[in-house]
Amino acid sequence: MMTLLHNDFVLEMIRLVLYAVGLIAFAAFNAAYLSLLERKIPSWFQLRYGPKEVGWWGLLQPVADGIKLLTKQLLVQRGADVVLFKLAPAMVVIPAIMCLATIPFSETLVPRNINLGLLVIFSFSAIHVIGTMLGGWASYNKYASIAAARVVAQNIAYEIPLLLILVSLVMITHSFNLHTIVDQQAGGFWRWNVLRLSASPLMPVAFIIYFICMLAESNRAPFDMVEAESELIAGAFTEYSGMGFGLFFIAEYANIVVGCALGTILFLGGWHCPFGLLPGLHWFLIKMYFLCFTVIWVRWSFPRTQFYGLLNLSWKVLIPIALANLMITAIMLKLF
Amino acid sequence: MSIEAKSIHRETFVINLGPQHPATHGVLRIKLTMDGEYIDDAEPIIGYGHRMQEKMGENRTYAKFLPNTARMDYVAALFNSQGYVGAVERLAGITVPERAEYIRVITAELNRVASHLLWAGAFLIDLGGFTPLLYTFDDREQILDLLESVTGARLTFCYYRFGGVCNDIDDEFVAGTRQFISRLRSRMPMYHALITKNIIFRKRCEGIGPITADVCRRYGGTGPVLRGAGVAYDVRKAEPYSVYPQFDFNVPVYPEGDCMARYRVRMDEIVESLRIIEQALDKLPAGPVMAEKVPRFLKPPKGECTFTVESARGSFGVRAISDGTDKAYRMKLRSPCFSNLSLFQECSRGMLLADALALLGSLDLVIPDIDR
Numbered sequence: 001m002m003t004l005l006h007n008d009f010v011l012e013m014i015r016l017v018l019y020a021v022g023l024i025a026f027a028a029f030n031a032a033y034l035s036l037l038e039r040k041i042p043s044w045f046q047l048r049y050g051p052k053e054v055g056w057w058g059l060l061q062p063v064a065d066g067i068k069l070l071t072k073q074l075l076v077q078r079g080a081d082v083v084l085f086k087l088a089p090a091m092v093v094i095p096a097i098m099c100l101a102t103i104p105f106s107e108t109l110v111p112r113n114i115n116l117g118l119l120v121i122f123s124f125s126a127i128h129v130i131g132t133m134l135g136g137w138a139s140y141n142k143y144a145s146i147a148a149a150r151v152v153a154q155n156i157a158y159e160i161p162l163l164l165i166l167v168s169l170v171m172i173t174h175s176f177n178l179h180t181i182v183d184q185q186a187g188g189f190w191r192w193n194v195l196r197l198s199a200s201p202l203m204p205v206a207f208i209i210y211f212i213c214m215l216a217e218s219n220r221a222p223f224d225m226v227e228a229e230s231e232l233i234a235g236a237f238t239e240y241s242g243m244g245f246g247l248f249f250i251a252e253y254a255n256i257v258v259g260c261a262l263g264t265i266l267f268l269g270g271w272h273c274p275f276g277l278l279p280g281l282h283w284f285l286i287k288m289y290f291l292c293f294t295v296i297w298v299r300w301s302f303p304r305t306q307f308y309g310l311l312n313l314s315w316k317v318l319i320p321i322a323l324a325n326l327m328i329t330a331i332m333l334k335l336f
Numbered sequence: 337m338s339i340e341a342k343s344i345h346r347e348t349f350v351i352n353l354g355p356q357h358p359a360t361h362g363v364l365r366i367k368l369t370m371d372g373e374y375i376d377d378a379e380p381i382i383g384y385g386h387r388m389q390e391k392m393g394e395n396r397t398y399a400k401f402l403p404n405t406a407r408m409d410y411v412a413a414l415f416n417s418q419g420y421v422g423a424v425e426r427l428a429g430i431t432v433p434e435r436a437e438y439i440r441v442i443t444a445e446l447n448r449v450a451s452h453l454l455w456a457g458a459f460l461i462d463l464g465g466f467t468p469l470l471y472t473f474d475d476r477e478q479i480l481d482l483l484e485s486v487t488g489a490r491l492t493f494c495y496y497r498f499g500g501v502c503n504d505i506d507d508e509f510v511a512g513t514r515q516f517i518s519r520l521r522s523r524m525p526m527y528h529a530l531i532t533k534n535i536i537f538r539k540r541c542e543g544i545g546p547i548t549a550d551v552c553r554r555y556g557g558t559g560p561v562l563r564g565a566g567v568a569y570d571v572r573k574a575e576p577y578s579v580y581p582q583f584d585f586n587v588p589v590y591p592e593g594d595c596m597a598r599y600r601v602r603m604d605e606i607v608e609s610l611r612i613i614e615q616a617l618d619k620l621p622a623g624p625v626m627a628e629k630v631p632r633f634l635k636p637p638k639g640e641c642t643f644t645v646e647s648a649r650g651s652f653g654v655r656a657i658s659d660g661t662d663k664a665y666r667m668k669l670r671s672p673c674f675s676n677l678s679l680f681q682e683c684s685r686g687m688l689l690a691d692a693l694a695l696l697g698s699l700d701l702v703i704p705d706i707d708r
Contacts (some may be wrong), residue, residue: 042466043466045467046466046467046470046471047470047471047474048470050699060637062627094431120669142349142351143351146373146689149373221464222464222536228358228463228464228690229464230358230462230463230464231359231689231693233357233358258601291353300466300467301465301467302465302534302536303460303463303464303465303534303536303540304463304464304465304536304540304690305539305540306539306540306688306691307373307535307688307690307691308688309539309540
C-alpha cells in the first residue's frame, strides 16, 4: 500500500480525481449560492426580503430549488432534434467547468498549471456559445431560434474586443501562464495590471472593457439577449425543463465565476494582498466575489440594451478602443 | 458574378406573441409576421377577456351595472365609474353637490397617479429593468391604502354613486393625502435619477416607436399617446367636466412622439395631478356628499347623452341611450386602450421586435379594457 502511494503515477491519478471532484463541486456550489445571492442582493435594492423561509436566511433555498429541478420531467417537444436538444446543456456546462481547471486559486492551489492557460480558457469558453445556439436551434421553437441567432452574433462581436485586450495584456506580461501573470503583480495594488500605467495608460479602460465583454460573453444583463424574458419568453431555454434548464443555469453561474476569476487574475493581482500582506486564497476569493457582486449589481440596475445597440457598442466603441490600447501598448513596449 | 437582389431568398415567419407572453400584460395576442427580427406585420387579436360589458349595461338596471365599470380598466377604475356615473347623471338630470365633485376629483387624480406609477414600473419591466417596479409599487401602495380607507376597495373601486359618492372623506384621509403628496414630490427626483437619466433607458426610448398626431387622429389615439405626439388635447381642458375648471394645472405636451415623450408626459402628469389634488384639498367645501332625492329605481327620461372623462389612458367615453325604462337601451363604452392598440399595427411595421415591445409597453394597455 505504501509503495503504491509512492508511485508517482498513482499520486497523480489521485490528485486528478480530487481536483476534478473539487472543481465540479466548486462550480455547483457557486451556481447554487450565487443563485441565492442573485435573489438576496437585489432584494436589498428592491425593498423586499428575498428568500427567507427555507433554512436560516434562506440558506437552504438552493437545495430546495435543486430538488425541484431534479424531480421535474424532462420534456422534449415534438419536432425537436432530441439528440442535440439533450446534448446542448452538457455542451454548455462542461466547458465552463473545464475552464476552472487552469485557474490558479492561490500560490499552491492550481489544478493544472499549464503554460498556455489563458489560451485554454478562451478555447473552452468559446464552446458554450455553440451549446446555447444548438439548444435554441434544436428546440424547434421560434423564440428559441431567434435567441440562437442572437447568441452567435453577440458572442462574435464581444470575443473580438476581449481577445484584443488579452493580446495587449500578453504583450505586457510576456506570458500565457496565469500563475506567472499573477506572480508579476505581487507587492501591492499599485503593481496590479489594472494600474500598470507604465505599460499602457489605457489599462483601467482595458479592465472595464474586459468586464463589459465578460458580461456579454456570459449573457448577463444588460446584455442578456439570449434570455430576454420580456421579448423572447426565456430565449434559447424556452423549451427546457427540469435539469436541462438547471444545467444552463449552472453554466451561467460557472461562466460568471470563470469570468470574475480571470478578471481577478489578469487585472487585480490574483491571490496577492492590495497592501503586500498575507497573500493567499482568501484575497483571491474576496476579489472574485466582489466582481461577482458587481455582475449582480449591474444586472438589477440597468434595463436591457437593444440588440443592435449591443452590437454597435462592440463594433463602434469597444473594438476601436481595444485596438488603440493594443497600438499604444505596442508602441510603449518598443520605446521603453 | 453579380448577386441580384431577386435571387436572395427572403422568408417571413409568423410568431404568436401571446395570449400568454410576458410583454403583453394580459391575454392579448399579437400575430407577428417577422422578417428575421424585423416586424412585417403585427395584427392584434383581441377578445380573450371579452365579457360583454356593453350588453350587460343594457340588461341590468343602471345601479346594478355600476360595479361592472370598475372591472374594465381595473388599474384606473375610478375613471370608468366617473364616466358612467356622469353619463347617467346627465341623462337623469341629477345635480351633484360640490363637495362630492371635489372628492371625485381628489380620488380620481390619486387613481391617475397610481396608474401612471404602475405603468412606469411595468414599462421598465418590458425594457428588462426589474428594480423600478418595486419602487413605484411602494408609492402606489400608499395611494391604495388611502383609497381603501374611503372606498373600502383597493383595486375595483365602486365609490361613486348617481348623485355623489357613498362615503365622505375624513380628516385622516386629508392629512394622509397631504403627506403622500409631499412624499411623492420628494421622490420624483429619485425616479428621474434612476430612470429618466439612465443611459440605456434613454437609448431604448428616444426616437423609438414614433407616433404622429396624424396617426392618432386616424385611429383615435388619446391620452398620453396623443399628448406625446404634440397635441395638447386633454378632456379636462377641452370639454371640462366636474369641477376641473376651478383648478390651475398644465397639460404636458411633448412633440417628439417617441416612447420617451410618452414617458415624460406621464411623469409630468403625476406632478400635475398632485397639484390638482393639493388645490382640491385646499378648496374642499363643506356640505353633503350625496344629492338629495335620487330615486332608488332610476328611470331616466327618454333621451341620449355622451359623457367623456380623461382617464389615465386617454378619453373614456360613455354614450348612454335611455328609453325611459330602468335599463339603458344602449350603453356604448369607448375605451381608450382599444384605440391606442389599434394604431400599433401601423406604427410597428418595420420595427425590431424589442423596439416594438417598447412601443407596445409605452401605449399603456390594460387588456380587459380593450376587450370589455
